[in-house]
Amino acid sequence: MMIAVTALKEKIRKKVLYIVSILGGLILALFGTGTGSISIDGTPVTDYKILAPILLAILNVISCVMAVVLSLDTIPNEYERKTSHLVLIRNVSQTKYHAALTIANIMAGLLAELILFAVFLLFMISQHQGGDIWRLVPAFFISAICVVLICVMTSWLSIFLPRFFAGTLSVIIVLAGVFYNMLELLNSIVGGFAGKLLKGILYIVPDLHGIQQQAGSVLTDGTIEVHLLLKGLLWIYIFAMLLGLFKRKEV
Amino acid sequence: MVKCKNLKKIYGKKSVVKNLSFCVNDGEVFALLGSNGAGKTTTIKMILGLTKKDGGEIELNKDIKIGYSPDTPYFPPFLSGREVLFYYAEIQKISREESRAEITKLLKTVGLEDDKTKVKNYSKGMLQRLAFAQALLGNPELLILDEPTAGLDVMGRIEIIDLIGSLKKAGKTIVLNSHILSDIEQVCDRGIIIGKGSVLGTWDKNEEHYGKSLQDIFIEKVGGMDE
Numbered sequence: 001m002m003i004a005v006t007a008l009k010e011k012i013r014k015k016v017l018y019i020v021s022i023l024g025g026l027i028l029a030l031f032g033t034g035t036g037s038i039s040i041d042g043t044p045v046t047d048y049k050i051l052a053p054i055l056l057a058i059l060n061v062i063s064c065v066m067a068v069v070l071s072l073d074t075i076p077n078e079y080e081r082k083t084s085h086l087v088l089i090r091n092v093s094q095t096k097y098h099a100a101l102t103i104a105n106i107m108a109g110l111l112a113e114l115i116l117f118a119v120f121l122l123f124m125i126s127q128h129q130g131g132d133i134w135r136l137v138p139a140f141f142i143s144a145i146c147v148v149l150i151c152v153m154t155s156w157l158s159i160f161l162p163r164f165f166a167g168t169l170s171v172i173i174v175l176a177g178v179f180y181n182m183l184e185l186l187n188s189i190v191g192g193f194a195g196k197l198l199k200g201i202l203y204i205v206p207d208l209h210g211i212q213q214q215a216g217s218v219l220t221d222g223t224i225e226v227h228l229l230l231k232g233l234l235w236i237y238i239f240a241m242l243l244g245l246f247k248r249k250e251v
Numbered sequence: 252m253v254k255c256k257n258l259k260k261i262y263g264k265k266s267v268v269k270n271l272s273f274c275v276n277d278g279e280v281f282a283l284l285g286s287n288g289a290g291k292t293t294t295i296k297m298i299l300g301l302t303k304k305d306g307g308e309i310e311l312n313k314d315i316k317i318g319y320s321p322d323t324p325y326f327p328p329f330l331s332g333r334e335v336l337f338y339y340a341e342i343q344k345i346s347r348e349e350s351r352a353e354i355t356k357l358l359k360t361v362g363l364e365d366d367k368t369k370v371k372n373y374s375k376g377m378l379q380r381l382a383f384a385q386a387l388l389g390n391p392e393l394l395i396l397d398e399p400t401a402g403l404d405v406m407g408r409i410e411i412i413d414l415i416g417s418l419k420k421a422g423k424t425i426v427l428n429s430h431i432l433s434d435i436e437q438v439c440d441r442g443i444i445i446g447k448g449s450v451l452g453t454w455d456k457n458e459e460h461y462g463k464s465l466q467d468i469f470i471e472k473v474g475g476m477d478e
Contacts, residue, residue, distance in 0.1 A: 002341040006327055013329055081325040086385065089299050089319050090343045251301050 003087065003097065007074060007104035017108060020069055021115040024062035028119045031055055048127045053216030059120055060143055060212040061178050063113045064150045068170040070112065071105035071154035076163055084251050094247045102155040102243060109147045113140070135219050142215040145232040146208045150174060152239040153206075159246045176201060177208030206235040252277050252315070252393055252424045253298060259306030260293050260448070267293050268448040270307070275393075280415065280425040282435045282442025282454070284465075286473060290448040291428045292322065295397055298426070315393055318386035322398035322428075324378050328371035332363045332381050335370060339385045350388075357384040361414065376407030383414055394418065394425045400434050412437055436465045444472045 011017060031054075045051050075098060078084045087097055117140050124133060153173065157166040176183060180202070187198040210228035217224050253275040260268040268290045275281040283291045296302040298309055299319055326335045333354055340350035358364055361380040373381065379399055386394055396415070400408045408431075415438045418425060427442075429435055435442060436456075444452040451472040454465055463471075 002338055006330075006338055009329065010327055082321055082323065083325055085296075085299070085301055085319065085321055086339065087342060088301060089317060090339065092342060249303070 001100070003092075003100035004103040004107070007101050008107045011070065011074070011104060011108040012111070016069065017112055018115075020066050021112045024059075024066065024112075024116050025119040027062060028055060028059055028116060028123070031058060048129055049220045051127075052124075052129075052219045053213070055120065055123060056139065056143070056216050056219060057178070057209075057212050059113075059116050060146055060208065060215070061174075063109070063116055063143060063147050064174045064178065064208060065171065066112045067105075067109040067147045067150035068154050068167060068174060070108045071102075071151045072158055072163060072167050072170070074101045074105050075155060075158045079248065079251060088251055094251070095244045098155065098159060098243055099240075102152055102240075105151040105155050106148050109151045110144055113143060113147050117143075132219070139215040139218045142211060142218060142229060145211050145229060145236070146177075149206055149208075149232060149236050149239065152236055152243060156239050156243040156246060159243070159248060173205055174208065176205040178212070180205065180207045180209040207231060252311070253426065254310035255294070255298070255307065256310070257307035258294065258297060258304055258309070260290070260297060260302065261305045266448055268297070268304075271445070271448065271450060272307075273443050273450065275424060275426055277424055278422050279440040280419050280427055280438050282439040283426065283428045283445060284430065284432070284435060284442050284454070284469065285445035286430055289430075289445040291430075291445055292397055293448075294445070295319075295395055295426070295428055299395065311393075316389055316391035318388070318391035318394045320379070320382040320386040320394070320396045320399055322401055324382035326370045326378070326381060328369065330370055331366050331368060332358060332370065332373075332377075332384070333366035335381060336384055336388060339388055343389050345389055353388065353390075354384075357387055360384070360387070360417075362410070374407075376403050376410060379403060379407065379411055380414070383411070387418075392424060394423050395428075396425060397428045398430075399427070400429065400431055408434065432465050432469055444469055446473050 040050075045054070078101065084097065088094065117136060121133065121136060124130070124136070150170065154166065154170040157169055161169065183198060183202055183205075187195060187202060190198060207228060210225070211232045214224050214229055216222065255274070256272050258268050258271040259266070271290070271294060273281075283294060285291050293302065297304045298311065299317065327338070330338065336354040336357060337350060340354065345353070358366060361384045363377060363380055363384065370378070370381070383399070386396070399415070400411050403411065412434055415425065415427065419438060427435065427439055439456065441455045442453070443450050444454065452468060454468055
């Protein structure tokens with residue numbers, strides 16, 4: 001636990017957490033304030049029930065990208081500056097060490113998400129939805145599934161892949177995950193090799209869009225599809241298992 | 252205490268350590284001597300279990316506690332020296348009460364009693380001393396010190412050498428990795444000269460070297476290999 005807490009403290013002291021959160025908050029504020037920032041078929045969207053899920057989806061994309069940024073360096077940095085040596089010689093296994101650092105990544109990712117949710121809270125107040133503020137709590141926890149998933153996945157990739165490749169691959173998976181519904185649509189249209197390729201991608205990419213939709217449903221009284229949340233949790237479990245299985249040959 | 256027999260390490264196609272054998276006795280300060288890239292740090296990493304050996308044997312009692320001070324120590328910059336030691340004590344599962352007293356004693360031993368200063372404001376010498384202190388946590392039987400005086404100014408080096416001297420008096424077994432010959436001559440009892448991963452020669456403080464200093468022996472062995 002000490003390793004996780006210290007790694008988190010180090011992250012909190014770094015500017016990247018706040019810069020990215022503030023930038024994300026600004027983007028959210030840009031879309032959420034005033035009327036007509038988002039238009040559908042040329043008509044400005046002003047209805048809260050339409051606008052809220054869209055903003056929440058934007059918040060989710062930013063949160064997931066932030067999760068990648070915050071998780072990418074933690075494990076490689078420990079090995080580069082050889083902090084790992086002083087931990088691993090004290091009978092701490094690589095699995096426990098990586099798990100502790102991943103917990104720090106998750107906490108940092110959730111903290112960043114919390115900052116973004118604070119911006120969303122302001123948006124709700126500006127939309128006179130103060131009575132529904134409590135809905136933000138379950139929405140936060142549902143969105144947190146995506147953040148935790150991406151943190152664990154990026155941490156796992158950063159164990160064995162060079163930083164650039166781990167980061168690029170993580171961002172690609174995030175993008176494929178948030179546009180999962182579009183990939184599904186494309187898969188139903190396209191046949192042949194491309195169709196099979198898309199089908200394969202849909203198997204190995206977590207449905208972040210599906211999870212996010214449930215968070216939106218909480219805000220707008222929609223139906224919640226629990227199986228999509230369970231699938232998200234299953235992905236977290238799979239990546240956590242992979243995190244435990246992969247070790248560095250040279251430390 | 253430590254017995255290495257025919258140690259081998261290969262990185263890709265390059266043999267970094269080749270059939271390296273040596274033995275470190277209880278209570279002695281043993282030197283691993285060699286130029287940069289000789290294979291000293293790799294040997295240390297194999298002893299510590301940080302890197303897998305590609306051949307040979309390391310005989311080391313699993314129950315003994317090992318303290319390690321790295322060549323370029325890095326500690327979380329926002330922590331004070333005391334907090335850094337608490338961090339490692341916690342990882343080492345030393346109880347709070349036990350560690351509190353031990354840390355105060357260790358900070359005094361290494362001359363870092365001012366525990367309000369954060370690591371980010373430490374000089375290189377202070378960092379090395381803190382690295383020493385964390386290596387001493389839990390009272391280890393074996394200490395492995397990797398280039399403890401590298402990059403230090405004269406005063407910093409004197410402080411570190413004095414510290415090693417006092418640990419030697421306290422009966423610790425120490426493996427010292429260095430390429431600074433004067434430091435070795437001052438504190439070590441025995442040692443081996445490593446070059447390109449092999450043992451090129453041995454040195455013993457109590458043996459007659461026919462008027463040759465350690466420097467003469469080193470140049471003879473390492474220089475001879477380069478020719």
